Amino acid sequence: MGLLRSHDAGHERHDPEHLESLLGEYHDVHKGFHPESRAWKLLHALAFVLGGTTFISGTVALFFPGYDTLSALLYTIGSCGFLSVDVQEFLTFEGAVLRANIAMSLVGSSLYVVGSVGFFPSVFAWSPLIGIWGFILGSAVIGISQAIKTYRIGATNTDGAFSLRHLITDTDARTSAGVETGACLGAWCFFFGTCLFNRGPLEGPDSVMQTVLWTWVAGSCFFTLGSAFLCYRHFVMRVV
Template sequence: MTSTTEETPFVVSLNDNVLERPQSSLWRIFHGTHYMIGALNFCIGSCMFFPSVYNNYSFALTIGGWLFTIGSFLFLLVDLQEWWYHRVGCCFDGKYRTSLETHASSLFRNPRNTFHGRYERAEVGINFFMSVCGSALYLAGSILFIPVFRNELVSGEWLFIVGSAFIHVSQTWKVYRSACTNIHDRHDRRFRLSNLLKDIPAFGVDGFAGIGGVFYFIGTILFLPAFNKTNMDAVRVAVLFVCGGTSFTLSALFLQYRYHFTHHD
């Protein structure tokens, strides 16, 4: 948060589209750096679940649990930051509401005082809040992965499974919305794969994050005691975890490229 935000009231220009207001360099650095570190923590933490690692190093699972916990905490910070930016039209947006209705109302098909109108305005905020829920579930589950909570490991696994489902659905929803967004005609909301190609870095960010959620969803199900009985079972789980962490890291790399190597107003 910049100092000018705290020292003086922020006034939204009536000529600005509040749904596409610019993000500061500090905002992008904070968001991108935490996402990258979180993804790397997941990737490295996943390696701790190979039997050849934890059988030779007694502290490996402890390190893995802590890396997942730190990574999940950073993901939660990232998602909260992004949700707060995209909350306009959803909630806590009083200072933007007049500008939204004055300058972005043409983007909505229904008036604000109808159910469909409220949903249209809240859709993006709900989508990003789903990511917040997924990261929060990851954090709760990751804490229970730490061996000191070994008696609660199964509960942690189920929290991680549900969190992965939230992440995948949220990211798939983002990809779908992108495919329905024509940057040249915002009133054209038809689903087109060509729309995704107009912002490939954004597609990479959301697509790889969604794929990462799938790998952790399947991997954590197979981590449950009913399916994880032999060393080969454990290797299968660790491979899926590493694939998930790698997908998150690729997503973070696409985000870095988008923030630092593409044009921003």
């Protein structure tokens, strides 16, 4: 989820070593669907926003009895949104390190799709492990992948050494890290929330369900925050 493209304010850096270390090269794509095109950015942003907002609504639905099917449907739609972002990036960019990093996120998003389907009542009744482990494993993979992306952003244009100061003071690095860190924190919230859901109990005076749901709400909000940073980059800063 998200990209690692870096720009100076108002103009693109063209240093080949910088682009290779940070983003890789553009893949051969149709002229009308180049990463710098409005169509590419629009699809990229909408898919990410769809993922974050449907995760929020899907979690909120679980606060109300009888909305399990709607929640699972919203989670499935959101997971497909996240997966769309990763597939779009994987098909657009090359460069071994970057593509491996994107592939990790793609695997995590695919596990989210499996996990979301696993929370449909009929599937959950057959085997709750599908939904639970889909989210636990997917969250772990996404969380690690996004942490690596954030590290790479902080290590770009700093002689390869991670610099927190660079992430804070450089506008491009700060907004790019906002995309990746938002998704990273969102994934870890779902990881710990789902682990707690798996341990239980889910009913009675010692139920952990409220804690689980609020942890998932926090994770969904972090995902949505990441998508907001992406929209800002695409449509305000006008960068990838």
